Amino acid sequence: MGKLEIKKCSCGCRHFCAVEKVHNGAGAVTLVPDMIQKYKKTLVVADENTYGAFKAGRGDISEKNTYFVIFPAKPVLVPDEAAIATVEKTLDEQTEVIVGIGGGTVNDLCKHIAHTHDLYYIYVATAPSMDGYASDGAALILDGMKVTLKARPPHIIICDTNILCNAPIELIRAGVGDILGKFSCLNDWRLAHIIKGEYFCNEIYTRVYNCAKQVADNGQRIVNREPLAIKQLAQALIDVGVEMSYAGSSRPASGSEHHLAHFFEIYSLEHGKQHRPHGIDVGCAAYFTALLREKIIESSTEPSFDFCRQSHFKPLEQLLPRAYEGIRQLQDRVGLHGNATGNYDMTQIKGVLKQAPTAAETAKMLAAAGLAPNSLIDFYSKETVINALRYGKELKDRFTVLWLYEYLGWEMLNL
Ligand SMILES: [Zn+2]
Ligand SMILES: [Zn+2]
Known part of the structure; x- marks a missing residue:
């Protein structure tokens, strides 16, 4: 090499x-x-x-x-x-x-x-x-x-x-899930690019997309432990890491679906509960971010930026008491709350959201590798999944569809 x-x-x-x-x-x-x-x-x-x-x-x-x-x-x-x-x-x-x-x-x-x-x-x-x-x-x-x-x-x-x-098969599935999550984070990247003018590299985007496509096409062979398919999965995992290095950040490989997974992990750590392997949560979470994109595409609401910050953070103090102070400081720095700066042309935004696989397509890809999106609800509870969709973004400094979800009101998604 x-x-x-x-x-x-x-x-x-x-x-x-x-x-x-x-x-x-x-x-x-x-x-x-x-x-x-x-x-x-x-x-x-x-x-x-x-x-x-x-x-x-x-x-x-x-x-x-x-x-x-x-x-x-x-x-x-x-x-x-x-x-x-x-x-x-x-x-x-x-x-x-x-x-x-x-x-x-x-x-x-x-x-x-x-x-x-x-x-x-x-x-x-x-x-x-x-x-x-x-x-x-x-x-x-x-x-x-x-x-x-x-x-x-x-x-x-x-x-x-x-x-x-x-x-262990759970860890192989986790690798597939981590890669299938790329469809979601790549879409977030493009979203941040058109709304916030964030740096974007089309070549990195395309290479990561192709890795995800290849793994999506071979989900079954991978979980059957076919050596060639496992080798290809390993190569995809390596290549995506290389692309992160190329981009200088995890942007091409981590977006809203990862923020949900991070929420489950931190929530579990804080409450002395078990959490599942990272990639399993990421893959399943990608189904919920796909659902969110669909709802936003259907919605006729215009973004609104003037909600009360104090009340917004209150539940987090209970949900993640240990991380709360750090989150508050982080969000003070990031400044996305109540921040209307950006190009919020909903026609253009919906055009980007439509490029991601639908929730049904995502569920199908996950199923081929034995991953069931609803296992997130079974494992962490429906309430925790809803909390992750609302507050997962607070753990990170990155613009994703989760911010759009907040700006459009939280009520559109009925789990
Ligand atoms: Zn990951
Ligand atoms: Zn480039």
């Missing part, structure tokens, strides 16, 4: 991704020992399950000059201050390379640590569950808030088809 760089894009930007090498295929994991040989000291980070999957897939790392941080399988690893401290405790001056083995959480944690401590970083995926492999952001939970810190992507990404094919 050559250098990941597009020197001259039609959008006027130079796009760059700092990943040096990707190994995607059967047996890729056997390359690890050679890769780390030249370093003084290696730190391996995994959890019991992912390290087990690595070993079962013939992954092997000699214990010589290697230190291991293997988190327990339960409770599920949260990439928060405590987890960061656990890894940092093991680092010393001799540590030159970090090998992260696992899913999104391990990758986010290691990305952050490799970045802050300037370490070479090799990431071994154990499940095709999310698209953050190659992105330059690390999603962490700090102070109870889901934040994405600037990091750098792994220097080397390893996706071994033998390991990925044996991943």
Whole structure:
């Protein structure tokens, strides 16, 4: 693989991704020992399950000059201050390379640590569950808030088809869900472009769209664990991460559907409840954002920006007491509340909304991979889904269809 760089894009930007090498295929994991040989000291980070999957897939790392941080399988690893401290405790001056083995959480944690401590970083995926492999952001939970810190992507990404094919089916479905969510966030991106004049790159848009299309066409083969289909899913997950690096933000890969998923995650964390794998929630949430787009297309209401901010935030104080203060500060900075700036030509807006798949089309794509949108309601309750549709956007600084939903009044969607 050559250098990941597009020197001259039609959008006027130079796009760059700092990943040096990707190994995607059967047996890729056997390359690890050679890769780390030249370093003084290696730190391996995994959890019991992912390290087990690595070993079962013939992954092997000699214990010589290697230190291991293997988190327990339960409770599920949260990439928060405590987890960061656990890894940092093991680092010393001799540590030159970090090998992260696992899913999104391990990758986010290691990305952050490799970045802050300037370490070479090799990431071994154990499940095709999310698209953050190659992105330059690390999603962490700090102070109870889901934040994405600037990091750098792994220097080397390893996706071994033998390991990925044996991943838990929920995690394979999660990878499909994360990718199917792209139809939703790409539409949000275009929306933000025409309304708010946000930066937009048509080439990134098209490449991410094609990744989503390819996964959508192969949902069934993927959940049947066909090696070629799994390899293609892994490639889509890698490629989308590269596109995020190219865009310099997660904009091409994360929009309203992710904001709903983040709401479920933070809500569950705050209330000591379980949440489902990220991509499962993202995929199912994309159905609800599709529903929202349809309702807006049908609606004859004009946007209104003058609602009372105080009362708007009140329920959030109860719903997310820990994150509330951070959310309030964030929204003060973002300034989208009551902000009428932008081009709110509803004919043009509806034209963009119509480009996204309908709710029925989304449900069909999800069903092929065994994902049922209503499982969101079954798992988190109808009330929580409604709250996510209203307040999910408050967790982020990004304009999406969820803001339009607010400006048009919340009542149009009857779940
Ligand atoms: Zn571009
Ligand atoms: Zn995602």
